[in-house]
Amino acid sequence: MTTVYAQDSSPMSCYWQVESQNELGIWERQLCSNPQDASLPDVFVASRGILRSENFCSVSWFDGYRTELKGTVEVEGDKSSCYGHSVSFRPEPETRIVDGIQELLLNCRWDKQANNFHKLMCDEVDGGSMEFPVATKLQAENSGRCVMSFNSLTLDFFQGGKAVIDQEPASNACDTGPVYFRPFPAMRLFDGVEASLLQCTWQDISDSARVKVCSNVGASNKQVTVAFMVNGQQQSMLDSANRGLKTGQIIEDKTLNPIYPPLYFRPSQN
Structure with missing residues (x-):
């Protein structure tokens, strides 16, 4: 049984930014203010291309859990349509109760390496660094296509308990979902x-x-x-x-x- 302390979603302030355009069409990306700290760079959530001559539009969304935000970007509306959406953010709870044991959300980040290679690194509960990545992925900048490799063995290398993820990510996922630390029962x-x-x-x-x-x-x-x-x-x-x-x-x-x-x-x- 899992008890999660309720976290409300809040609207994100977003805008479309032109990336390029020519006589054929226009290509834009949607950015939203960082929901955790407005002084940080805006968050990339969608891209779309509009072909003027054919009155055609295609949109790609980058919603779901975002490790760097410790929460989930949510989109309301027809995601196959280029217009009429609202974007909100739901933070992940810092703690949750699972089978009577309190789990703690770990500090994790995607460390970018060479050649579009990224490593998901998480800190120990005491702030120390874990030397092994929880996952790795190949992802080009502003791309929604990924090749993910999940290192389940790393979850057992945390001192005083183990790290847990609710569901193992798919091989084409771009993020893993939240990583929690589960201490050993007393x-x-x-x-x-x-x-x-x-x-x-x-x-x-x-x-x-x-x-x-x-x-x-x-x-x-x-x-x-x-x-x-x-x-x-x-x-x-x-x-x-x-x-x-x-x-x-x-x-x-x-x-x-x-x-x-x-x-x-x-x-x-x-």
Whole structure:
């Protein structure tokens, strides 16, 4: 079940700008004031070509979700017609509740590379940069034709949870839709027993070695070392850590995130 806090659409202030014209016709594009910040460049939403001699007009729309705006451009009216439309903008909620867990809208952007290549990069919740793109696309400037490649594996590289997208984009889509961060649930049931999420951090012990320590294990909030890393190579110590626990067991839940799985403490049942 998803609970989304209602976001109202608001009209956009738009105008048609002539791109080129000759004796055959006129080609225009529609621009609208940036709904998030009017001081930023206007937003491109449509293009149309009018052939005067044949009384013919063709229009292409660039509506739908826009990553750079954190919201959706909506068009009302017959989209096959060149006239009589209204354009509005609906911002995406910063947070939403899905199955009882609050998800946070991530800061994402399309980074333009050479040869019309773009990478969708999203920041971690703490503001840090994610080094892997969520998606890539080929798109010429002001073109509504795209070739999209969605990198679903990147969604599991976010620390403390995972990134989620409601629907995987089509291969010809020009945007992915909003990307949310879903934190790990504070409590989980394992074999009918409620387990609590552990707070774990990596701690440096030398220039080349680190240990992963969980600080809230059990009722006594015992500190337990669950992994170590030497020269970038990680080794689990979970089995030995569990042998030293008398009141329960630490469980690694790869169903929530196979790359950075969370750890839970399940107390023993007497």
